[in-house]
Amino acid sequence: MNDKELAKKIYDLVGGSENIDSAMHCATRLRVMVRDKSKVKIKEIENLPKVKGSFFNAGQYQIILGTGLVDKVYDEFVPLLKGSSSSGEPTKKKFSFKQSIRVFGDVFVPIIPVLVATGLFIGLRGLLTQNAVLGLFGLTTQDVPTQLLKFTQILTDTAFSFLPALVCWSTFKIFGGTPVLGIVLGLMLVNPILPNAYDVAQHKAIALIFFNFLKVTGYQGSVLPAFFTGIVASKFEKWLKKVIPDSLDLILRSFFTLLFGLVVALFVLGPIFHGVEEWVLVAVSALIEMPFGIGGFLYGCFGQLLGILGIHHILNLLEINMLAQFHWDYLNPIGTCGNIAEAGVVLAVAIKTASNKMKQIAYPLALSAALGITEPAVFGVSLRLVRPFVCSMIAGGIGGFFASLFHLKATGMGLTGIPGTLLT
Template sequence: MSDNKKIAEELIEAVGGTDNIQSVTHCATRLRFIIQDEDKVEKEKVEDIDKVKGAFFNSGQYQVIFGTGLVNRIYEEVAKFDLKTASKDEQKQEAAEQNGNRLQRAIRTFGDVFVPIIPVLVATGLFMGLRGLFVQEKILAFFGLTPEDIPADLLLYTEILTDTAFIFLPALVAWSTFKVFGGTPIIGIVLGLMLVSPSLPNAWGVAEGADPIMFFGFIPVVGYQGAVLPAFIAGIIGAKLEKSIRKRVPEALDLILTPFLTLLVMSILALFAIGPVFHTVENYILDIVLALLELPFGLAGLILGFLNQIIVITGVHHIFNLLEIQLLENLGENPFNAIVTSAIAAQGGAALAVGLKTKNKKLKALAMPSSVSAFLGITEPAIFGVNLRYGKPFLMALIGGAAGGFVASITNLAGTGMSITVIPGTLLYLNEQIFLYLLVNIIGIAVAFGLTWMFGYSDEKQLKE
């Protein structure tokens, strides 16, 4: 064994092993580690390793001094241990994220969970935009067709394209959360699928008036299709529970007992505690929104335009389906859709500003398609991948949503249907309201874009914070 390889092995062991190393890079004289748990680093042992000239923590990095030339050779040996390597800029960003306050770290962790899911949500947004061509009478009329001319099998296929990712979103969220928090991802998938089991009443059905299952006579249990926060919370608790159980069961029984106990405990918590809490929250939100819609002077649009995407984060926004149905039945129009479309468009505007302003290629590649998805009515990629992850863009988007919602409210803008917004939503405003509808969306986008560009994001500040 070469001396450099031996040094690399001793160094990795002294800093807590490969599991304790998030990434490694080097400069002219030092190896620079991002460490998972600083307490696992045996500092004296590191400094006693041959050829190590010193070691210290600085700016979120554990820096080990070897000197010019030698550091390159040691780095080559360390990198062979299948560690994540990073450029100095990437590691500086990673260190900055670790050193942020608790709220900043929590928000970034939320973003980390959603980044792997974003591509399918973007694709779903595109599919939903295309599906509008097959279901809207006025679009079909341009081609001399009616909805009856579209084959039922084709409509079924479009539903598969547009509904699958959101029906099973809890499974995707739980899978990614387990992965981020150190659990077994396949257990997360199964736990998430339990939340959308076909044995439970569908979330959208309950939102439209169907009854939940009342376990033990008082616990309302429903499916959580499209829900975010219940699956996220269950994923965090489940991953920590799994690791705790694994430490305590004998190795010979680990394969059987750990997943069994994790899924048993978490299914009970998710379905009978976490889920019902959010079901109750949904009912309160419905009552509050109905009361807000009665406010005069554009206040309804101002408040709901600001709050809408905050509610989307919780995953309890399905209850708005019932609200929109009630509005259409009682009023023959849907003013709620006109308000929230600006909130959705504003998230796209903020993500677009980040995408155009940043020089980070990875962030640009994420932000630009996420903004397109928002303009097609799906904000999850923009919220969780970009805006909420960096904090200020999300706030600027909320302000943009409030501005557009205010205009929608004072002008009495109202849609003729429900469930589609922004670009696809134009199909609900072809009754001489189209220009006002476009104005409301443009206001939401422009305010969010402008505020984000000026105050909401910069690469330089992001590296420092």
Template sequence: MDGDRRIAAEIIEAVGGKENIVSAAHCATRLRIMVKDKEQIDQSKVEHIEKVKGAFFNSGQYQVILGTGTVNKIYEEVIKLGVESSSKGEQTKEAAKSGSVFQRAIRSFGDVFVPIIPALVATGLFMGVRGLVMQEKILSLFGITPDHVPDNFILFTQVLTDTAFIFLPALVAWSTFRVFGGSPIIGLVLGLMLVSPSLPNAWEVAGGQAEVIKFFGFIPVVGYQGSVLPAFIAGIVGAKLEQQIRKRVPDTFDLIVTPFLTLLVMIFLALFIIGPIFHSVEEVMLHATVAVLEWPFGISGFIIGFLNQMIVITGVHHVFNLLEIQLLEKFGNNPYNAIVTCSVAAQGGAALAVGLKTKSKKLKALALPSSLSALLGITEPAIFGVNLRYFKPFVMGLIGGGVGGFFASIFGLKGTGMAITVIPGTLLYLNGQIVLYLLVNLIAIAVAFILTWLFGFHDKMLKNQE
């Protein structure tokens, strides 16, 4: 039996055998297994299997961390050994039935916003590149100044950087309908209605170039360019309304009546009730977020940098996607990213210290690649495979993240995007911030590394764990 097949067989056995497995799927780094009875899982046995970097039960799935590339090969062998396959989406729907109401709500929130993030990542990178090429030092290499940049080039960059935020409500409504059981195309049209050119443009209203329309003399109506919460709530209500209408309309008329009534009712609710109410709520949330980030003496940076990875392992960190999107839409920058990236880098520094200090070949082979993975922005192998397993390295990583976040806040670092951190995140700080960005990351890594080396790990922990 070759290595990958042997590992696959050992994983199957450790989770209770094929009879305890409902289905298997995989993502970029993890083998995701739906089990009938999680009590049959031998956690220690799984963690000691070759190439396994950690394992945990989350979102109704038993997730075995194997790493990029490796997970694909192991998954193929698991399927060949007779385990039923399923898509990640199918497992997510099944897993959504488990957990508390709060857990299911957070999971649904993440399912809505995660598919939108790649578009916003691309937008952030475009902003970073524009910030780089528009610097006087860079332009001087071509013998020009910012005043000599052609208007057509500025227009071209605006298309790249503004489109996703102009039509953000359409993206949010589309994804929300998809997650909550509606027709995504109806959600997309509803979202586009919220940014219709027939409505006063939200940014022009804010700039005093247009006026809000008052319906019935007291209901303010405006376009919702860049807005998130109104589209999200309208998407939930719209998806549920569509389901109810479809149940009551004869199949013969479903194609005509269901979308007509759904859009008619929802645009009324969205413009006159949901929009005004939740836009105000969104503004309150934004002001509260900005107020926290502006706490003096780097306090907010330390607290967020320290707590971030604790929040990540609970799975509720997707809530912050909404806040990051709001910051980017309102200000064109994201100070939260700079702080969070330090917490990610610090976990990599802690795992690196474990990998260099231990004499165990198995742990060294696990910790060193995991630290590299963290520096690429993926902390799961480092956290679940190394740091959290021995606990103290995880705590030292939290401290390192807090110290790095403190300096990120003191220096006023602000990324041009979201969702990418550490090495990939450098692309968000090309607008004159790159040196300070690298500095705060090095501080976070160094603090976590030194604390872990001195106080956070020794090989006796291996024996104690066993």
């Protein structure tokens, strides 16, 4: 069965156009928003070739296909939706906490590759500029050309310097706004005219004072101000589409969207959520810094549950802020322990099982988990069998305990497992 046939089968078994509101995908799963769960033929879908499992979460039916394949199946699935003749209106669903977390994750998924690459650049620069490495070639840090260091700084600093632009762009795209307006609005939040918030905190710069009491700074490296600004401004733009005459839309919509977005960001949302970010970061840092590796054990053990609940992407905020402020990520090494633990238990299942089908599934999924993608392994093997998943939690907790005890830290995020060791 080729990718097109598989996409058509899934489309039919999920219920076709009459039962599908929308579809998207993450690194491993095809996510279909359905109207009626009872119309989804779960067993038949899970028995399809290349399908490794499925589950419902936050109103979505998520089908585990694995990396690479999910992109190809999604590309074949979307034309089926566009070609449907259904005229039914999407059913309205209550916006739950889990759905809000899923949306938060959807915003950050497109940004992760950039941050992964940036993290690798930071790690490689740190490695190649160490005296121990340079000494192998008879060099010291003094021998490294200034121009080369500036070149590497472009690679390592750009993504974090303009992070609000990336976040605002993705948020506009998810919430139905015009993405290019999101980019420009995000860039406004880091305009050089605005003093850097971290420089202000270190008394290297002075905040702008408005109305004799409101301090305004830039939001370089911040996430929440750009995220919520993107939500509010994109909703405002969609409202403008309804009230502005077509003849004036090109002139007025972008004008009022950017003006409204900047005012709300600088004077309302920015000051509020920048403070929230700092307090949340302090709280998580306190957990990781708990004595005797306790915090690492707790996160390493129970952190895997976040993936099952579909809320693990909320940790992107914390990791991004850690990297932006301290240039270190304390969560990544602990998360790597959980991924390797998952790979280990699935590999054990592959070796010990008498089922040839389970062997065929478990071996590649163990490799996938070792490379940092655990969802197929969790939903395809360990969680189904329960005991292996419990063992992976225990092993992940033990690994997290030692990672915290020895104060392991990473120069980037997004990569875990074996590739993630390059960041540590």
